[in-house]
Amino acid sequence: xxxxxxxxxxxxxxxxxxxxxxxxxxxxxxxxxxxxxxxxxxxxxxxxxxxxxxxxxxxxxxxxxxxxxxxxxxxxxxxxxxxxxxxxxxxxxxxxxxxxxxxxxxxxxxxxxxxxxxxxxxxxxxxxxxxxxxxxxxxxxxxxxxxxxxxxxxxxxxxxxxxxxxxxxxxxxxxxxxxxxxxxxxxxxxxxxxxxxxxxxxxxxxxxxxxxxxxxxxxxxxxxxxxxxxxxxxxxxxxxxxxxxxxxxxxxxxxxxxxxxxxxxxxxxxxxxxxxxxxxxxxxxxxxxxxxxxxxxxxxxxxxxxxxxxxxxxxxxxxxxxxxxxxxxxxxxxxxxxxxxxxxxxxxxxxxxxxxxxxxxxxxxxxxxxxxxxxxxxxxxxxxxxxxxxxxxxxxxxxxxxxxxxxxxxxxxxxxxxxxxxxxxxxxxxxxxxxxxxxxxxxxxxxxxxxxxxxxxxxxxxxxxxxxxxxxxxxxxxxxxxxxxxxxxxxxxxxxxxxxxxxxxxxxxxxxxxxxxxxxxxxxxxxxxxxxxxxxxxxxxxxxxxxxxxxxxxxxxxxxxxxxxxxxxxxxxxxxxxxxxxxxxxxxxxxxxxxxxxxxxxxxxxxxxxxxxxxxxxxxxxxxxxxxxxxxxxxxxxxxxxxxxxxxxxxxxxxxxxxxxxxxxxxxxxxxxxxxxxxxxxxxxxxxxxxxxxxxxxxxxxxxxxxxxxxxxxxxxxxxxxxxxxxxxxxxxxxxxxxxxxxxxxxxxxxxxxxxxxxxxxxxxxxxxxxxxxxxxxxxxxxxxxxxxxxxxxxxxxxxxxxxxxxxxxxxxxxxxxxxxxxxxxxxxxxxxxxxxxxxxxxxxxxxxxxxxxxxxxxxxxxxxxxxxxxxxxxxxxxxxxxxxxxxxxxxxxx
Numbered sequence: 001x002x003x004x005x006x007x008x009x010x011x012x013x014x015x016x017x018x019x020x021x022x023x024x025x026x027x028x029x030x031x032x033x034x035x036x037x038x039x040x041x042x043x044x045x046x047x048x049x050x051x052x053x054x055x056x057x058x059x060x061x062x063x064x065x066x067x068x069x070x071x072x073x074x075x076x077x078x079x080x081x082x083x084x085x086x087x088x089x090x091x092x093x094x095x096x097x098x099x100x101x102x103x104x105x106x107x108x109x110x111x112x113x114x115x116x117x118x119x120x121x122x123x124x125x126x127x128x129x130x131x132x133x134x135x136x137x138x139x140x141x142x143x144x145x146x147x148x149x150x151x152x153x154x155x156x157x158x159x160x161x162x163x164x165x166x167x168x169x170x171x172x173x174x175x176x177x178x179x180x181x182x183x184x185x186x187x188x189x190x191x192x193x194x195x196x197x198x199x200x201x202x203x204x205x206x207x208x209x210x211x212x213x214x215x216x217x218x219x220x221x222x223x224x225x226x227x228x229x230x231x232x233x234x235x236x237x238x239x240x241x242x243x244x245x246x247x248x249x250x251x252x253x254x255x256x257x258x259x260x261x262x263x264x265x266x267x268x269x270x271x272x273x274x275x276x277x278x279x280x281x282x283x284x285x286x287x288x289x290x291x292x293x294x295x296x297x298x299x300x301x302x303x304x305x306x307x308x309x310x311x312x313x314x315x316x317x318x319x320x321x322x323x324x325x326x327x328x329x330x331x332x333x334x335x336x337x338x339x340x341x342x343x344x345x346x347x348x349x350x351x352x353x354x355x356x357x358x359x360x361x362x363x364x365x366x367x368x369x370x371x372x373x374x375x376x377x378x379x380x381x382x383x384x385x386x387x388x389x390x391x392x393x394x395x396x397x398x399x400x401x402x403x404x405x406x407x408x409x410x411x412x413x414x415x416x417x418x419x420x421x422x423x424x425x426x427x428x429x430x431x432x433x434x435x436x437x438x439x440x441x442x443x444x445x446x447x448x449x450x451x452x453x454x455x456x457x458x459x460x461x462x463x464x465x466x467x468x469x470x471x472x473x474x475x476x477x478x479x480x481x482x483x484x485x486x487x488x489x490x491x492x493x494x495x496x497x498x499x500x501x502x503x504x505x506x507x508x509x510x511x512x513x514x515x516x517x518x519x520x521x522x523x524x525x526x527x528x529x530x531x532x533x534x535x536x537x538x539x540x541x542x543x544x545x546x547x548x549x550x551x552x553x554x555x556x557x558x559x560x561x562x563x564x565x566x567x568x569x570x571x572x573x574x575x576x577x578x579x580x581x582x583x584x585x586x587x588x589x590x591x592x593x594x595x596x597x598x599x600x601x602x603x604x605x606x607x608x609x610x611x612x613x614x615x616x617x618x619x620x621x622x623x624x625x626x627x628x629x630x631x632x633x634x635x636x637x638x639x640x641x642x643x644x645x646x647x648x649x650x651x652x653x654x655x656x657x658x659x660x661x662x663x664x665x666x667x668x669x670x671x672x673x674x675x676x677x678x679x680x681x682x683x684x685x686x687x688x689x690x691x692x693x694x695x696x697x698x699x700x701x702x703x704x705x706x707x708x709x710x711x712x713x714x715x716x717x718x719x720x721x722x723x724x725x726x727x728x729x730x731x732x733x734x735x736x737x738x739x740x741x742x743x744x745x746x747x748x749x750x751x752x753x754x755x756x757x758x759x760x761x762x763x764x765x766x767x768x769x770x771x772x773x774x775x776x777x778x779x780x781x782x783x784x785x786x787x788x789x790x791x792x793x794x795x796x797x798x799x800x801x802x803x804x805x806x807x808x809x810x811x812x813x814x815x816x817x818x819x820x821x822x823x824x825x826x827x828x829x830x831x832x833x834x835x836x837x838x839x840x841x842x843x844x845x846x847x848x849x850x851x852x853x854x855x856x857x858x859x860x861x862x863x864x865x866x867x868x869x870x871x872x873x874x875x876x877x878x879x880x881x882x883x884x885x886x887x888x889x890x891x892x893x894x895x
Contacts, residue, residue: 663786
């Protein structure tokens with residue numbers, strides 16, 4: 001079988017490293033490998049991924065067509081041979097009637113087999129056509145199968161409706177439907193139980209496809225633009241998936257703001273649409289006001305948009321424009337496009353989180369997944385599957401669910417009331433673990449302080465919830481949608497001035513229900529930190545904050561996390577003195593448990609990034625732990641397209657005055673170390689033109705060292721050479737700081753005055769250490785002060801280290817826990833220094849200020865293309881001379 005390809009379609013003459021990348025990628029996909037691919041930013045990684053992967057897909061489809069044609073040809077040849085008289089053997093010892101009988105039987109069997117295959121093919125086509133012509137067919141089928149049961153229920157509801165209080169009718173959408181567990185369904189009719197089987201039969205068959213996922217929507221949009229520029233833009237069927245918040249074109253729904261409220265409103269509209277369809281089919285609907293149905297979710301319009309989406313490559317902005325033009329919903333049209341699409345572009349979570357994957361209609365079996373920007377894949381998996389709750393959220397969830405149950409208890413079935421009581425019991429147990437009690441204000445409850453680390457089983461016992469079946473409770477949350485119902489209930493009544501009780505309520509119930517409004521208002525006033533222009537505005541803004549963060553959804557996520565295996569996670573109980581500030585957090589220790597299914601189902605998985613070093617933790621923590629053998633793993637790392645002389649990485653072991661650079665926790669706060677760092681920066685600013693970006697290991701150290709320089713006058717001396725900027729505390733100010741930083745450098749380059757550019761103080765792991773482009777004059781030098789080791793005293797990190805030491809083998813004389821610390825540090829360093837050198841003609845210097853960078857084990861974890869050019873200097877003089885020479889040569893070349 002062919003495992004390589006000599007030529008790849010490309011929009012221009014590819015670099016050698018791009019050809020090598022595509023060859024390695026093609027081979028990995030053909031052989032079904034798990035590939036770790038590293039290609040530095042500026043080397044055309046996206047185009048290499050596109051052209052390599054889509055070339056393989058085109059060849060794969062062509063081979064399938066040829067095999068199908070060969071099979072058909074062989075069948076026709078066999079049929080022809082069986083009817084050819086000359087093909088009979090004259091020397092046969094068998095009588096003619098036996099020979100004729102055998103030949104005719106073989107002929108009949110072959111004809112029968114071909115007819116059977118043709119019949120199956122026609123049935124498949126008819127079934128797919130049925131699905132395409134009516135995307136809601138499964139709802140009609142379910143309706144038909146359970147018609148008798150549904151009719152009976154509707155009749156019962158119609159009878160009950162006559163006796164209900166008029167004010168209850170308008171809350172129909174808030175009532176949980178009658179719930180039946182899986183055990184109870186066993187006794188139902190075979191028609192109703194077979195619904196899942198019917199769903200499976202009605203799923204449209206997926207073609208072989210490539211799922212490309214990345215971290216942010218902007219990165220996905222950039223990838224789509226690269227596809228549009230590639231030679232495959234006219235031939236590939238591509239669909240971009242996104243959230244409702246990104247793809248909704250219904251302005252009334254978009255104006256709701258928060259993701260949760262947009263999702264809730266959209267799903268309610270879909271439910272109303274199905275009810276309307278059933279009503280049009282002749283099923284009598286309960287009396288009540290007309291329910292809103294989304295005008296953009298019509299079957300014919302969605303099919304039309306799907307065909308256009310599959311015919312031309314669109315990014316999200318173009319999808320929104322197309323949706324408005326065709327008056328159809330981009331969110332649902334893109335999901336209809338998944339089965340026939342060859343390339344599906346989507347965010348991380350839609351692939352890495354199983355429930356989200358299923359909800360989106362993403363099927364991985366036999367497909368290819370490419371995970372780009374995957375340097376933090378382990379952390380991403382851990383974050384997606386971790387959950388945290390604080391005391392205030394738990395008290396709000398308990399209060400809201402209590403109000404809900406009190407208001408509608410006469411209308412809820414016994415099974416619903418039983419599960420609601422279980423949820424309340426679990427929430428009460430969680431509050432008790434935090435040292436508080438429900439029914440009182442969390443702000444007013446003081447608790448002991450401290451941090452406690454528990455196994456999942458021990459936490460169950462401590463919260464007294466070990467007798468609750470969390471798997472059944474999780475199923476109830478999913479099927480009943482109680483979190484959404486509760487969110488709608490709070491949104492409808494909280495802060496609206498509408499009484500939450502009826503005249504038949506007791507005084508005790510009245511007080512409890514009215515307390516919900518007062519409690520929410522208290523939370524709003526306590527949480528308010530941003531000054532606003534008027535009290536009315538403040539109430540509105542804070543009400544939106546409270547309503548958009550549904551506490552019951554947080555509870556649901558936490559309880560789902562508790563269903564993990566006891567060995568794969570821990571629960572951290574953090575008590576800070578008051579119940580509202582106390583928190584309980586589920587910490588996933590084994591991200592491989594949620595990555596295993598992706599690795600098993602997919603034909604091939606490609607993990608790619610600009611900086612993947614060190615790769616050892618990827619292999620140990622994600623691949624080996626998931627059962628992937630070394631034979632299935634392939635690695636590829638390439639250099640940069642820039643000339644070697646365009647980069648100058650330096651390791652400084654001492655400063656200008658001879659002070660050894662040792663930024664360990666014990667030494668970094670000494671005045672001598674801070675003064676020496678100031679002198680290093682001053683010398684660098686003397687010879688480096690344009691922008692210098694200086695990274696500190698933490699926000700706290702950044703604040704302390706800058707305060708020291710301000711007091712000593714070092715900061716003033718630096719500002720005489722370059723204008724100083726600092727990373728902002730708020731994320732929404734980053735763009736403004738970067739814009740001012742860029743304009744300052746441009747002005748300095750034009751004016752040629754006293755200042756030679758700008759100096760930006762940033763933090764490793766901060767807002768400017770990832771995803772920011774310091775190309776050309778914006779980043780002529782990147783300075784790394786110290787080594788950004790994580791906080792070794794963190795209980796979460798200590799537990800993670802302990803887990804790795806227990807479950808992973810020791811390599812090279814170092815424990816897996818120690819290796820984790822080193823890897824986390826160097827990953828952060830690699831991401832920060834990767835902000836410079838963004839294209840072929842770019843050049844920059846990298847200065848690593850700490851003697852510990854000179855250790856061979858540490859140097860080995862730098863990207864290959866940087867490591868090969870790195871020089872270590874025990875004294876400052878030779879390093880400074882090399883730096884001055886580097887920029888002098890660049891200046892002469894430009895002249």
